[in-house]
Amino acid sequence: MLLVVLNQIDRLDPRAAKECLTDLRALLEREGLGAVPVLGLSARTGVGVAELRGELARRVAARRAATDRLTADVRAVAAELAAHCPEDGPAALGRRDRGDLLGDLGDAFAAAAGVPAVVAAVERSTLRDGVARTGWPLIRWTRKLRADPLARLHLGDERSRTSLPPAGAVELAGVSTAVRRARDTMAEGLPQSWRDDLRRTVEVSETRLADRLDRAVAGTDLGPARVPLWQRGVGGLQWLLALTALVGALWLLALVVLGLFQLDDVVPLPRVEGVPLPTLLVVGGLLAGVLLALVSRPLVGLRARRRGRVVDRRLRSAVEAVAEEEVLAPMAAVRADAARFRTAVQRARR
Structure with a gap:
């Protein structure tokens, strides 16, 4: 509350001093400060000094009493709130522990999101394309009759849903177990009120998990489907062997036609170790093509598994x-809030 003091009042006679105080009071009333005390003071003669000291002492005592009451109230509330924070506070979660939690959540979320199905589809698609490139050229078109297993999943656009099957009971149970384990680890050292807050936070996050996981899988870049140079070389060699067998077959057909017209003696038939060259071309081209396809098959499978690991x-x-953003980050925020709450309570108690 304000206090107006008119100093050096001893320079005025009593009548002038009274009029001056009256004018000062009227001025304060016009300004809306009519309740403010007005005190005339003279430090030289001591007039009003005792009243000023008394007023100051009363106001200081009142302010101190209010401060003491407020401090006591704050300490009382802090003592009640101390039941909701441990004495030592929640220990900091180490990087290794956080990494273990993220690994467990990642395994459970990957199973629920259909990651194994996508990896298997990538491997089958890579194997399908590789076998078609390194197989016998004349039957490659039969591979196109079967749909690409990877294309059926409709991946590559995070704005649309995939065709992956929904998570089953086993996968959902694995997600719940991993989330509960992470929540229990994050709740170590926290009182029950903060444990309940962690549980509510995780429950809110779980409602968005299915859609977030599906969009994460759909929007993941699976890498370029490059054709290895060795597959191109094997494919070219297969065409060469097929052309060789075709030349031999046409040669044999021409010999059959000449035989019908009894002209087979006109054209000499070259032989290799007693075997007619056209027959050798047909059999050799076909057998070499089959052998080359069989030798290439394990290499194609190896590349399919390697690409599957990259996609995985x-x-x-x-x-x-997604696990970091939807589960660990909200729980870490609750844990940080608990630490700040404990610090504030301790400061209030002091």
Whole structure:
């Protein structure tokens, strides 16, 4: 509350001093400060000094009493709130522990998001294309009669849903177990109120998991489907062997036609170790093509498995990002809030 003091009042006679105080009071009333005390003071003569000291002492005592009451109220509330924060506070979660939690969540979320199905489809698609390129050229068109297993999943656009089957009971149970394990780890050292807050936070996050995981899988770049040079070379060699067999077959057909007209003696028939050259071309081209396809098949399978591992790492990285954003980050925020709450309560108690 304000206090107006008119100093050096000893320079005025009593009548002038009274009029001056009256004018000062009227001025304060016009300004809306009519309740403010007005005190005349003279430091030289001591007039009003005792009243000023008394007023100051009263106001200081009142302010101190209000501060003491407020401090006591704050300490009382802090003592009640101390029941909701541990004495030592929640220990900091180490990088290794956080990495283990992220790994467990990533495995469970990957199974629920259909990552194994996508990896298997990538391997089958790569194997299908590789076998078609390294197989016998004349039957390659039969591969096109079967749909590409990877194309049927409708991946590559995170704005649309995939054709992956929904997670089953086993996968959903695995997600619940991993989330509960992460929540229990994050709740270590926290009182029950903060544990309940963690549970509510995770429940809110789980409602968005299915859609987020599907969009994460759909939007993951599976890498370029490049054709290896060795497959191109094997494909070219297969065409050469097929052309060789075709030349031999046409040669044999020409010999049959000449035989019908009894002209087979006119054209000499070259032989290799007693075997007619056209027959050798047909049989050799066909057998070499089959052998080349059989030798290339394990290499194609090896490349399919290697690409599957690359896709698996990319998909798991995307799934772990969802786990970090939807589960670990909200729980870490609750844990940080608990630490700040404990610090504030301790400061209030002091």
